[in-house]
Amino acid sequence: MTYESRITVRGYELDSFGHVNNAVFLNYCEEAQWQILRKKNLYDYFFRNSLILVVAGVEIRYIKEARVFDELVVRTRLKREAPYLVFHHVIRHATTDEIIARARIKTVLVDGERTPHDVPDSFVE
């Protein structure tokens, strides 16, 4: 299953080169992940069980620059690669459909003592 979230580039997200700063794309990916947690009612489940989804690794390729007011579509697929939950994001320009960036975010669900926990099945199905 593919999730979709939309993000419009904000003026303060540009750096001194006039384009979206590379680190900001990780914010966009994180936002897409929060949206998915929310749609699946996992945000409350995690909160009640003091679980957090921590990022263990990121691979991201920047293909085209994004600029102010650009509307972006983030399409996300989840894969369980135990003990990791991996988010595959493709960020496209909403109107031209050009790929802006591709990211692979490897996360692990942990409790307060940083012990890994199983990701609920409902999360990946």
Next chain:
Amino acid sequence: MTYESRITVRGYELDSFGHVNNAVFLNYCEEAQWQILRKKNLYDYFFRNSLILVVAGVEIRYIKEARVFDELVVRTRLKREAPYLVFHHVIRHATTDEIIARARIKTVLVDGERTPHDVPDSFVE
């Protein structure tokens, strides 16, 4: 040659999980890169020639969490892998020497029209 820069974690860099947010580590890497540009007097050279060093790709692994007031050491090696200039960063805790994160930032030097330019030899030697 290895470059070294130091960064102390700031309170506002923590996210709601109480640790440094994953995207902030890309800020730390970028800061290390700016420091290297500066030491090599390349910042002025780039500025005068309207060249910018854009990030083409990032691979980063998060090994340990960083928390407020932690002092971090970023050790950086540069490699030319034409047409890319690649920064290899190892971020360690300054007192315990534990590795916090490892990153590989692939950059390319471009002009205003986004045409790739050769990186001056002095940059990599």
Next chain:
Amino acid sequence: MTYESRITVRGYELDSFGHVNNAVFLNYCEEAQWQILRKKNLYDYFFRNSLILVVAGVEIRYIKEARVFDELVVRTRLKREAPYLVFHHVIRHATTDEIIARARIKTVLVDGERTPHDVPDSFVE
């Protein structure tokens, strides 16, 4: 005339206290200002004339905390108080209509040499 823009709180905008960090509200105000520039076609006008709207002063009161996924409405009025252009923002919770913050952002339009320029009449009318 009152402008309106909408912002949904993103997870990475929370700080370690679990609420939107105080500095992030200035990002929200700036975003509202960019939206207004855009609606009035002033972004292109400023860009072509190398003009930028710099912030000279801010007064902001934080009335209620904002949390992840909160939908906010930013209502903005502009006043010319020569040589300043002042944005008055009221940020409310979209569903409860509660006031989250009030801000007064004093800006001045300057060119590359930081000489103040008149704000086009069409901007304030």
Next chain:
Amino acid sequence: MTYESRITVRGYELDSFGHVNNAVFLNYCEEAQWQILRKKNLYDYFFRNSLILVVAGVEIRYIKEARVFDELVVRTRLKREAPYLVFHHVIRHATTDEIIARARIKTVLVDGERTPHDVPDSFVE
């Protein structure tokens, strides 16, 4: 008593106008405040008692632009104006001593239920 903290402008803190973004100065002020909490051993005290210092209001005037690599000195005085604890920051350029910005940050110490608490005397003396 006046506290002093030092901050060097980082490249990623610049916005598309090539200067430090207005919201980033609130980060600098917050950082100065965390440093003061730390020097006074209040960070642990607050943490143990589940108290947080929330920002109730900000007034800031931007006097000169700050640019990449600028070294800044933040000098801070605290005043108790019950129920508020107010931080008065003056941010200067470290070498020229020029004033970059002046800020007044009004905070209130609250517990988990957002009930205001007295600020320990040792904090203001």
